[in-house]
Amino acid sequence: MTAPSTPPRTAAALIIGNEILSGKTPESNLVVLARTLRGLGILLRRAVVVADDMDQISREIADLSRSHDLVFTSGGVGPTHDDVTTEAVARAFGVDVIMSPELEALIREHYGEHCTEVHLRMALVPRGAELLNCGGSKWPAVVMRNVWLLPGIPEVFRMKIPIIRDCLSGGQPFMSRAVYTRMDEGDLKPLLDGVVKAHPRVEVGSYPKWCDPDCLTMVTFDGRDEDAVAKAVDAFTGLLPKGEPQKIE
Amino acid sequence: MTAPSTPPRTAAALIIGNEILSGKTPESNLVVLARTLRGLGILLRRAVVVADDMDQISREIADLSRSHDLVFTSGGVGPTHDDVTTEAVARAFGVDVIMSPELEALIREHYGEHCTEVHLRMALVPRGAELLNCGGSKWPAVVMRNVWLLPGIPEVFRMKIPIIRDCLSGGQPFMSRAVYTRMDEGDLKPLLDGVVKAHPRVEVGSYPKWCDPDCLTMVTFDGRDEDAVAKAVDAFTGLLPKGEPQKIE
Numbered sequence: 070m071t072a073p074s075t076p077p078r079t080a081a082a083l084i085i086g087n088e089i090l091s092g093k094t095p096e097s098n099l100v101v102l103a104r105t106l107r108g109l110g111i112l113l114r115r116a117v118v119v120a121d122d123m124d125q126i127s128r129e130i131a132d133l134s135r136s137h138d139l140v141f142t143s144g145g146v147g148p149t150h151d152d153v154t155t156e157a158v159a160r161a162f163g164v165d166v167i168m169s170p171e172l173e174a175l176i177r178e179h180y181g182e183h184c185t186e187v188h189l190r191m192a193l194v195p196r197g198a199e200l201l202n203c204g205g206s207k208w209p210a211v212v213m214r215n216v217w218l219l220p221g222i223p224e225v226f227r228m229k230i231p232i233i234r235d236c237l238s239g240g241q242p243f244m245s246r247a248v249y250t251r252m253d254e255g256d257l258k259p260l261l262d263g264v265v266k267a268h269p270r271v272e273v274g275s276y277p278k279w280c281d282p283d284c285l286t287m288v289t290f291d292g293r294d295e296d297a298v299a300k301a302v303d304a305f306t307g308l309l310p311k312g313e314p315q316k317i318e
Numbered sequence: 319m320t321a322p323s324t325p326p327r328t329a330a331a332l333i334i335g336n337e338i339l340s341g342k343t344p345e346s347n348l349v350v351l352a353r354t355l356r357g358l359g360i361l362l363r364r365a366v367v368v369a370d371d372m373d374q375i376s377r378e379i380a381d382l383s384r385s386h387d388l389v390f391t392s393g394g395v396g397p398t399h400d401d402v403t404t405e406a407v408a409r410a411f412g413v414d415v416i417m418s419p420e421l422e423a424l425i426r427e428h429y430g431e432h433c434t435e436v437h438l439r440m441a442l443v444p445r446g447a448e449l450l451n452c453g454g455s456k457w458p459a460v461v462m463r464n465v466w467l468l469p470g471i472p473e474v475f476r477m478k479i480p481i482i483r484d485c486l487s488g489g490q491p492f493m494s495r496a497v498y499t500r501m502d503e504g505d506l507k508p509l510l511d512g513v514v515k516a517h518p519r520v521e522v523g524s525y526p527k528w529c530d531p532d533c534l535t536m537v538t539f540d541g542r543d544e545d546a547v548a549k550a551v552d553a554f555t556g557l558l559p560k561g562e563p564q565k566i567e
Contacts, residue, residue: 077476082367087521087523087540088523088525088538089348089349089352089365090352090362090363090364090365091352091356091362091492091494091540092349092350092351092352092354092355092356092362093494093523093538094349094351094525095346095348095349096345096348096349097344099338099343099344099345100343100344100345101341101368102341103338103339103340104339104341104342104343107340107341111561113339113340113341114339114368114369115339115366115367115368116338116339116366116367117364117365117366117367118331118348118364118365118366119364120362120363121523147503147526148503148504148507149503149506149507149510149522149524150507150510150511150514150522150524151522151524160437180504183504184504185504185505187503187504187505187507187508188504223527224528224529225528233331243340245342247338254395254396254397254398254433254436255397255429255433255434255436255437256434256436257398258397258398258399258436259436261398261399261401272336273343273399273400274336274337274370274400275396275398275399275400276337276343277396277471279474280472280473289337289342291336291340
């Protein structure tokens with residue numbers, strides 16, 4: 070495989086919710102988004118967690134959407150007083166919020182005779198937003214310019230992942246390899262320093278594993294150029310003493 | 319209990335590590351920190367996740383330490399090439415990095431005759447940093463001005479929590495109550511809006527529970543004034559129809 074000719078698209082995540090910052094709920098969407106983007110060759114450079122605060126969210130959206138190719142928000146798109154993401158995204162782009170006829174029809178169909186004005190609040194979108202359902206999903210994702218507005222409820226967040234995959238495909242994925250060793254970082258560092266220097270296109274990470282009896286350290290090799298990653302792995306394992314590594318993945 | 323007379327101290331978290339942004343490792347320290355701070359009456363207002371990048375970390379530290387009373391970093395304090403937090407914090411405050419004699423002695427004792435120069439890199443601290451071990455912990459926490467440098471390895475991060483608890487005690491803790499109901503947000507919103515308006519000192523959150531057969535929505539009431547929280551809970555439950563709520567915690 071040849072080396073990627075273009076730099077990867079960049080992305081940021083904005084996680085919205087008092088429940089995360091108060092510790093009421095462990096955050097669980099970031100890792101799902103991160104893995105999805107990795108497979109699409111999109112570089113997630115930054116994630117920010119903020120409260121349900123209109124001004125703060127709006128400011129973050131304005132900043133992140135200027136400095137990244139793509140932004141993904143998680144949370145704050147329900148119908149209650151603490152759901153302010155849609156309005157905040159609209160403000161960030163200087164537009165108002167309108168009712169999407171397509172979402173309104175879906176919500177009316179879903180709730181049937183129980184549908185209320187409150188449910189219909191979930192049909193509000195920033196003016197100019199697109200509804201994407203590339204993969205044929207019934208419920209589309211709301212995308213305003215380069216900002217994807219994703220729901221915070223973990224089960225619903227995960228339902229949007231196939232849409233992201235389909236709509237943003239085409240990039241060269243990042244590869245990741247991992248070498249496990251019983252050596253500790255004190256002994257590994259001199260070997261790693263040489264490999265890091267000789268393989269600048271590969272991102273090398275070293276992670277002590279405290280609770281794994283078979284392994285003291287996991288060393289990872291990441292990049293979009295498969296050959297370069299393989300060469301860095303070979304260079305590193307070639308430096309290890311007899312009996313090492315424990316395994317390579 | 320009387321209402322708190324002073325506003326809460328504010329805090330930010332800076333989570334450092336390529337492994338989080340690449341999705342290799344799910345982030346798991348934020349919720350532990352968030353719950354700890356909540357119990358200390360400290361308001362965690364913001365969390366940021368960045369890569370192992372010296373400039374980015376240094377810039378974030380400078381920003382966050384100016385705009386919050388306390389900052390907690392997680393990750394990047396090991397001895398390898400991808401551990402750049404100590405140096406980045408030093409740069410943010412315009413100081414150099416020095417070897418702490420106290421940490422050096424602890425590390426030499428821990429590794430004994432196997433101790434190397436690489437292990438001793440973990441004794442490096444920004445010049446002027448304090449070593450805090452209020453709770454009598456053998457391994458202290460490194461604190462530079464208002465920035466706590468915590469390790470990223472989840473097991474080691476958790477070992478520092480008792481030090482945070484002991485050193486930062488004295489604030490009035492946040493209280494949190496939760497009311498569980500089978501009502502959906504469409505029916506709840508009109509009730510909630512009234513409670514939110516009448517109880518401005520209480521933070522009210524509404525969370526649909528998709529996977530809990532006994533409950534459609536969890537409504538939470540948070541604040542540092544126990545009486546105010548109790549009154550908001552009573553006001554809300556008083557509005558619910560017969561047979562509700564399912565439970566109160």
